[in-house]
Amino acid sequence: MHSPALDDDRVRSLRTRGQGLGAGVRLRTAAEAVERVIGVQAQDARAGALGIRVRTTGLTAAELRRALEVDRTLVRSWLLRGTLHTVTTADLRWLLALLGPQFLRLSARRYRELGLDEALCDAAETVITDTLAAHGPSTRAELTHRLATAGLPADGQAPFHLIRRAALRGRICFGPEREGDATFVLLADWLPDAPGGPAGEAAVTALARRYLHAHGPAAPEDFAGWSGLPATAARRAWRSLDLLTVRVRDRDCALPADRAAELDAAPGPAPDxxxxxxxxxxxxxxxxxxxxxxxxxxxxxxxxxxxxxxxxxxxxxxxxxxxxxxxxxxxxxxxxxxxxxxxxxxxxxxxxxxxxxxxx
Structure with a gap:
């Protein structure tokens, strides 16, 4: 049986519909929009906020800030590709368990280049977590000052990597904004009731399934590049999913089988x-x-x-x-x-x- 070949318009329709970016589809809340795409890149805080806005109807900046700082249904940390993302609180811990070790391994060489051996990194993590436990939400500048006071590296890129390492290890995450500056908090204090989730291979499979629901049609290599996981892990996940294979520009791609009905969906109002x-x-x-x-x-x-x-x-x-x-x-x-x-x-x-x- 030949895989159906999709023209470019149909592929764009499927991908935008999956993300709440086309065919008239918009999500109701910030949390729903973020959950749909798994994570919104947020290295630039304003761009990250706009990435949530564009997928919703009538979202205000105040509503988004409430989701991040009061309701705490959303949280920022280093996740996919080792970069800053906003994710739902429900997804944070299992994503950290899956992705954190991967990016800590990939960062080992950079740590060595900065002269950050394991003992020094552990000492810095203790200073960071003790500071947050004693003083509450703290900015990067405040944490850098504490590191310097403790005689630990506080110049150049060292503080950034030490803070990021503590976040990838699940010790800290971003907290409330203070006068335009981001702060960090102890993850266990900020999100004490955050759930766990799938682990190991089941987590890779769950992430691949969610990716395809939002971003399909796609190939394993797309998933690997987007997540930062190895291509071998992506291909294993593909084999464990119930997928519909389609041809996209002479390339085999896949959709979750339960999105098959969308292949014949009528286009939404154009132009969206x-x-x-x-x-x-x-x-x-x-x-x-x-x-x-x-x-x-x-x-x-x-x-x-x-x-x-x-x-x-x-x-x-x-x-x-x-x-x-x-x-x-x-x-x-x-x-x-x-x-x-x-x-x-x-x-x-x-x-x-x-x-x-x-x-x-």
């Missing part, structure tokens, strides 16, 4: 315009962004050096870039002729971003 922030999942969750960004404009969205610019998305295809300048959305469409067709959607999205950032 979304203003994606920098480093959005939609643009980095696959080995190539060829289906999301026209080849002629790849350099405008991905100029190199790991940069991924904010993009104007319409029905899953990047049609331009945008930036927040002087209190307004400033767009640069690849084809000025698109301005008329996208005008209504752009106006609505621009107003929503202005409302969100204006109250942030």
């Amino acid at each position: 315009v979304r203003l994606l922030p920098m480093y959005d999942n939609y643009l980095i969750a696959h080995r190539t962004s060829a289906l999301a960004v026209p080849a002629a404009h790849e350099q405008q969205v991905r100029p190199g050096g790991g940069q991924v610019r904010a993009a104007v998305l319409a029905d899953g295809l990047a049609r331009g870039t945008w930036a927040w300048r002087r209190g307004r959305v400033d767009t640069a469409l690849f084809d000025p002729a698109d301005a008329t067709a996208l005008a209504t959607g752009l106006a609505a999205e621009s107003a929503a971003v202005a409302d969100f950032l204006g109250a942030a």
